[in-house]
Amino acid sequence: MLSRLVIRSSVITRQLPTRLRPTIKPLVRYQPVRSLQQIAPLDTFPRRHIGSEDIDEMLGKTIPPAIRSPKPLAIGQGVPERQLLARLKQIASQNKLHRSYIGQGYTDTVVPNVILRNILENPAWYTQYTPYQPEISQGRLESLLNYQTMVTDLTGLPIANASLLDEGTAAAEAVLMCWQASRRKKNLFVVDENCHPQTIACLKSRAEAFNIQILVADTLHYHFEEHKKDLCGVLLQYPNTRGSVKDYEALTTSIHAAGGQVAVATDLMALTLLKSPGEWGADIAFGNSQRFGVPLGFGGPHAAFFACKDEHKRRMPGRLIGVSKDADGNNAYRLALQTREQHIRREKATSNICTAQALLANMAAMYAVYHGPQGIKQIAQRINNMTRVLAEGIRGSGYTIENEDSYFDTLAITVGNASSILQKASAEGINLRAIDNHTVGITLDEAVTQDDLTKLVHLFQKDVQLEDLAHILTQAPTFPHQLTRTSPYLQHKVFNSYHSETEMLRYIHHLESKDLSLVHSMIALGSCTMKLNATTEMIPVTWPEFANMHPFAPVEQTQGYLTMLDELANDLKEITGFEGVSLQPNSGAQGEFAGLSVIRAYHQARGEERRNVCLIPISAHGTNPASAAMCGMDI
Structure with missing residues (x-):
């Protein structure tokens, strides 16, 4: 417990000769201190990212008292950075990662580590401002x-x-x-x-x-x-x-x-x-x-x-x-x-x-x-080959593939009861797509391994090995001959020069050296997009529990995401004073469009469709009038 020193020396010093009294150090006793400030955590966000000692000091310097809300926000206390990461780990653990073959425009991928570390995790790339200044x-x-x-x-x-x-x-x-x-x-x-x-x-x-x-x-x-x-x-x-x-x-x-x-x-x-x-x-x-x-x-x-x-x-x-x-x-x-x-x-x-x-x-x-034209074609051909092997295994089990003569990476399989197949797959840690009550979909990707493929085949036909199905790869392609690509692509030198990790690393840093970002200086251009994401906030982005979740995974597998989104929505409601929050828009401009769409729907629900004029300040960001125009409003 923290203590303060209190002098209690008078009794002892009165009993000593006068000449000795100045050399005697006073005795002390410990008295409890009510505040724990002296052992408070030091790795706090305000200390490292804002500069002010606390939120009140920052607000006092930036927001006039006349428009400040006297009510404290009920959004919980700030936490140290290590504690925040621990909390995020706990939230991430609520996500249950199954191997997803749902498709619908979203597939697993193999992110080259040289790109992961030197682009996605590199502030010299993720803090750059929009390139108005070439x-x-x-x-x-x-x-x-x-x-x-x-x-x-x-x-x-x-x-x-x-x-x-x-x-x-x-x-x-x-x-x-x-x-x-x-x-x-x-x-x-x-x-x-x-x-x-x-x-x-x-x-x-x-x-x-x-x-x-x-x-x-x-x-x-x-x-x-x-x-x-x-x-x-x-x-x-x-x-x-x-x-x-x-x-x-x-x-x-x-x-x-x-x-x-x-x-x-x-x-x-x-x-x-x-x-x-x-x-x-x-x-x-x-x-x-x-x-x-x-x-x-x-x-x-x-x-x-x-x-x-x-x-x-x-x-x-x-x-x-x-x-x-x-x-x-x-x-x-x-x-x-x-x-x-x-x-x-x-x-x-x-x-x-x-x-x-x-x-x-x-x-x-x-x-x-990094991969170049040949590398990407090999990836695509491997995906298609694995899909052909899977199709052969499914055919041998007696199920019908509705697109068996024409596919790249996705099969639509007619089954008696889609839900039973989905449940069987889920028990094996696999997500398939429910197209309808009698049809399931499987979409393969570059991250599929031979073990993954074997598990998929065994969902439909247990006693078969991949080697028994490989003969299908000697047969004709799986899409019409007239649709086979013959034209070249990615012929420019840049796609044919940097195929080793060292070459790629040097190219990435060569481009990085030509840019201004927050690793170099403050960016003087003001904009609604200029928000600093602390390193601690960026670290969880590439955790597998967050990075590898399919958007259409069953809801029981995405509880970590839902917890995080629900907490964020509640905090935003408290901060803004509104009763509802949508997290759907993934840009400020799309947020404007969503908000104006709500206003438009409100007037329509009241039978006041004539209210279609939107007043916008001349000083407003250009997306404001553009968003109003996209809502069919008169500006």
Whole structure:
């Protein structure tokens, strides 16, 4: 216990000769101290990250007393950094990691350690500011140009942006591009019934504000010529959500003849083996680049990719990196075609998208740089080969594979009772996809081992070994011959130079040295995005319990995530004073859109649809008017 010293010397000193008294040290007794401040933890966040002694001191310097709330926040006391990590470990342990083969645009991946340590865990990459100043952004701009090159090569389309937020909102951007291409006169957009269900749900909510009709249909048997007056576009999935690889070339021709644009949700890994969408006539291609070396993370953040024909480039959402010249005539990188963007065009912008997912786009680009065209093709071929072996094992058990003649990495299997198969798999630590009551889906990925594959085969046929099934690999490919890719990709020198870890390490640090980040100095540009994430807060991001969780894993396996999200939502309610919180938006601009959508729905519920004017200060961030425009409001 802490004590203070209290002098009690008078009795003793009075009994000694006077000449001795000055040399006697006073006796003391210990008296308890009420405060434990002197043994309080030292590894606290305010001490290392804020500079003020406590929250009251900081608020006193920054917020006028007249607008400060007198009520203390009921969000608990701050904890030391070690204690926070211990708490997060306890939360992480509530997540139960099964091996997930659910798919739907999300697969496990092998993150190269040289990228994990030197990009994702490196503050010189994750603290960089959005590259409005190219002079201090050349490294990340070069990496993002690599990303754009990777996307254009694999999709077969000439223009790609530097990433979007996710596949669902990228699909919504594609719908708006098709609508704008019709000069906003055609309001019918047809979505193939075998697109990912979460994408379809996102489109329905985003299209409503523009009065665009989303029609979900079997596009291969839809009569587009009967809807020439209304059709603005069509969305296809390649390969589709049930794993089938369809030949859409003739369909694309008929859609174009009806005056519509063709948008395609696709998979970059599959496109190393499949004919690119650009080669069979697609106008727009998009998807999730997550499987290029970015952890699952319970659904994000991941970088969506987006590519289109040259004629649509001025309608394209998001950042576009271009090559220019500096004052000395040397090649330099900068943001291009910025007059499309919200920070310039405001309510007339093509989108409210702002910084998107640059860090994750850089990871995906580095994955392509590290593996190169041959390495990525080998990964894709191995995934397809494992899927073929699995299909052969399932066929031998008597089950029917509905797409057995046309697949890349996903099988849709007809079973008598889907729930019984799912329960059997779960008992083995495996998650499959429930497509419907009689169909399960299995999507393989590069992280699958031979032991994993054996366990999957044994779910359907117990007494068989992989060697008994390998003969299937000598047979023809598993998708139509005319869809086999013959065109080259990733031919640029950057994708063919850095295939050893040391070479890759040097390249990453070469780009890093051309940038300004918080490892170099304070960044003077002010923005709503300038938040410092402490190292302690970043460490759990790559813990397997958080990094390897599939977004559609059963809820009983995700209790750690749900605990964390619930605690965060409750704290935000206390801080803001509101009664409800949504954690769905994964950017400030998407939060604006969500909030304005709530306001719009509120007025509609009260029968006051006429209330559609949004007042915005001239000084507001450009995403504000852009978000209001996306909600169909008058600014």
